[in-house]
Amino acid sequence: MKHDNKLFPKELVMESLKQSFVKLNPKLMIKNPVMFTVEIGTAVMLIVALYALFTGNREQGSAAYNIAVFVILFLTVLFANFAEAIAEARGKAQAESLRKTREETPAKKVELIGEIFTNEIKIVSSATLRKGDIFVCDPGDIIPADGEIVQGLASIDESAITGESAPVIREAGGDKSSVVGGTKVLSDHIKVRVSTEPGESFLDKMIALVEGASRQKTPNEIALTILLASFTLVFIIVCVTLKPFADYAQTPITIAAFISLFVCLIPTTIGGLLSAIGIAGMDRALRANVITKSGKAVETAGDIDVLLLDKTGTITIGNRKATNFYATNGISSEEFIRLCALSSLSDETPEGKSIVELAGKDIVNKLSVSGASMVKFTAETRSSGIDLPDGNRIRKGAYDAIKRLAEREGFSFPAETLAKVEAISNDGGTPLVVSLNSKVQGVIELQDIIKPGISERFDRLRKMGVKTVMVTGDNPLTAKYIANKAGVDDFIAEAKPEDKMSYIRKEQNEGRLVAMMGDGTNDAPALAQADVGVAMNSGTQAAKEAGNMVDLDNDPTKLIEIVEIGKQLLMTRGTLTTFSIANDVAKYFAIVPALFVASIPALQGINIMKLHSPETAILSAVIFNAIIIPMLIPLALRGVAYKPIGASALLRRNLLIYGVGGIIAPFIGIKLIDMLIALFM
């Protein structure tokens, strides 16, 4: 999928501008207490401005000055609304572009007669499909709705959703049975059962979240709103009590000055951007092709302490591959390789294929298995192989399985091969012993290939304070070796689905938050138990229902990105709050002298910015207060950059930039604006 990285595409800006006015509705504004008070202040200023304009009464300052203050306050509210609107519009646009893939398409619905599905096929619109309906797809068809394959196997082009051009295989039964509406069937014929009602797919839920209809404040957002509301209350107290103070000091203060002081002091910057930050967080997740079921899930991702990762596909590339052949003494290497290749020619397992690959074309091309009978792997024999027409029986399998086989026939297990078997196991490899007519011939080394760059990512996670845990079906020895090599902190070896579950429970009982990724139905309980469960889009419906996020790319390393998105979300809130509060220092130095200097000339001493006049001081403070909101919208949408440098260093860095910066910036900004206004006044 193409990601539009422009922050303000033109068509979104127009829509957002419209929304900025729609959001002026007090019923909507009251959700944001900080900006709601600004709106009230703006309304009061409108009355004062009109009064000054029509009566000509100069008691509250000139009409032009009052109108100017009103306009700036009005802009402040609009800017805050715009921030929220543009964040919504971007999220919506992103979701829409995904939804576009599922426009009305014809669906070949299988007719239901009574309780029985017939073979009658009727072409209907995709919009009429209901949960439980069954449709069929042939090569070239667009899949009309999300569902699960109930029959057949097909290669599917999912590039419309994932952007990945290589087709994927989906088949009935197992963990790869799920298909997504809007993707295209390239080959074969499948029968699919619809898994969601129209309008209730994850994508639809996500769009609703972004649009605000079902957007709920996350716990941290609620706590922050409380804190901001209490700051607002403090400043209401400061401003209200100022009236009797001023009476005592015999200093008249205009309504415009009161409201300006109040609006400048309350944390409008963070108040105006707060919801935009939250929406942008979900939007960033969506841009990473992750659909979240709630805003809370994104936030929780930032708190993750433990990450459960499947070995295969995440830490290692695909499956184990054969890397070496070691023949037993007395057997020529070439002969051994020939045996190995012969035994694997009709073996369709990834290991088998890799053995043939390693053996090389020169050897393989000379071989023939016509007339031979394939012996499949069973849990009982724990070996597989081939019976050749000449009566030779080749077997390959685990060390103990072949050893038993050999000993039964009276052969001993060669010492040098045993040594090799142990050496391979110690290196994290898997030894595959090969026998000819129950006589041990040698051993094949299978090794996991660790993804390049993965250990750096784990290192980054460790610096964030996230512990990585590898989950694998391998024996503990192999698991330990790979864990060390890849740089994960812990591993679960010989893992059964319930082991994941109990590991998650154990970590949670110790107070840690756990994230995991999964796709199979047997992952579903663990996905539900994990604090952040990311289901792969290719996974089963059960897995997708159990998790709280769905990754459209089916990329197991996506969890790392999700954690960073969560952290960014919280950081952006924290830093902008700091910035907003720090700004107040300079605003005080602008407005307080302006309030009193007429009657208490001595207070000129605290006019350290040497602002031109009380009017210009107040105007420049409110102007700065207003324009800082649109200036920070890009930061709110993109998020503050996360650097895994440890919590204390990160705090130091952000305090320096947003705390100290937040104190200094408005001094410069207000002074510049004042100099500019002074030219006209």
Place this chain on the structure above:
Amino acid sequence: MTTEISGVIATYGITLLLAWPLSRYIVKVFRGERTWSDFMAPLERLFFKISGINPKEEMDWKQHMKALLTINLVWFVYAFFALMFQDKLPLNPDGNPGQSADLAFNTAISFVVNCNLQHYSGETGVTYFTQLFVLAFLQFVSAATGIAALIVVFKAMKEKTTTRLGNFWDIFLKTITRILLPLSIVIALIFIFNGMPASFAGKDTVVTMQGDTINVSRGPVAGFVAIKHLGTNGGGFFGANSAHPLENPNYVTWMTEMVAQVVIPIAMVFALGMFIQRKKFAYVIFGIMTIGMIGLLIPSMQAEIAGNPAIAHMGIQQATGAMEGKEVRFGAAATGYWSTVTTIISTGSVCGWHDSTMPMTGLMQLLGMMLNCLYGGCGVGILNYYIYIIIAVFISGLMVGRTPEFMGHKLEAREVKIAAIITLLSPFLILAGTALSSWVLTHHPDANWAVKPTAWLNNPGYHGFSEMLYEYTSANANNGSGFEGLGDGNVFWNVSTGFVLILGRFLPIIGPVAIAGLMASKKYIPESAGTLKTDSLTFGVMTFAVIVILTALSYFPALALGPIAEYFSL
């Protein structure tokens, strides 16, 4: 001047030297380890036997607060009636009258809440009975109340997950028997040997060198003054407080009183580190508190030593600094130090008149009380600091990209709400109170019920404003010092400050205990590399910034109209 400054430094040094062993002792007492003071145990057992309290019964934070509030209410009722009818009670050799209802209300509350805002003069307003069995008694129990509340918070911070936070009565009683009582006895002995009176005899008559006959008030002063400072109470036996020659006869008593009022607040900071086994956390807090104190101290001492610029304009040299309202035996620098310490610690005793200090010093005194957490009063100083920590943890937790955690527990909406209310409370009480008095003064200058507000202020203008602001600030901080020059002995001030006193005392105690209690009952989260370290210097600076900015933002306009305007007009 160098001698004066060295005296100040030496006094602070002695305080630190004594605070260290004291903190170790305090930790031992509250951990229930063996100490030399175990000889008090039979007395404690007797107390529990008579009262029928089981000291082993563990309480959760709500039960603690219920016990604390109940017993405080009992003391208030007792003090209120004792003060009103003190003329009918024994030990009244000078025949002082009973207090009026509103004065008794104010006095009782003010001593119950460890404030000691005295709207009366010790010589005429109270009797020896009420001085000893009401006021000195309250000075013990109010200090112990603050310390006990803090120990509950210590216990909550220490435990991983618990709702059992010790027994309030046990902690409270031990605070008195093991800490306050023994130390007070030692201090009182030092005072007695330095000439402070300790007798039940009434006024003495002295013929001065000029030949005038004057009546000199006496009484059981030494013991009273010991707990007055040790318990950060600050209420004087005499009206002139520690400027009175019989309440502070010489430099030795000056140093002793000075050390006594700071030693427990500093020891409690060290004790925090030892008790919860995070020493670095406590050292950073101590460092920040000390930097804050120095930040207030230097401008104060400098302004006092430099003298009054208005007098300098008249061409008069002030070699000894600004001496108006100061005792010659202490001097300008020492009085400046005292005024800072007594305002940051919620003692509120004075050895010179704050009304006469320079506007800069007045500003620092006000700031000290507005912050109210640089060491702070017995127990409550750290409780106030705790609230700022919570706010700082919340903001900086977000800044490092994690749901904020403190001491292994998640900080969520409920705790933030409590912290926000407590932060809100001080500006509300101080500013609303001052606004009320300013409004009455400007709009009802002749209201008889308020004893003619026009007569309240000895000084017009900015200084008059500072006097009113100071009174409410002092009441809210439970400090008890007065800017004086304010006619506060009437219904208006007695009642309005009375309510500020109650709210300014109990809510800031309940808040931190509630937060700590709620957090302790949550699941414990082990630390990871992503967890914000609250014992780092960076976090200390963050807390300091939160304290400074919140205080500045809340009070800047009010301060601008008071001491700042006065400073720029001199």
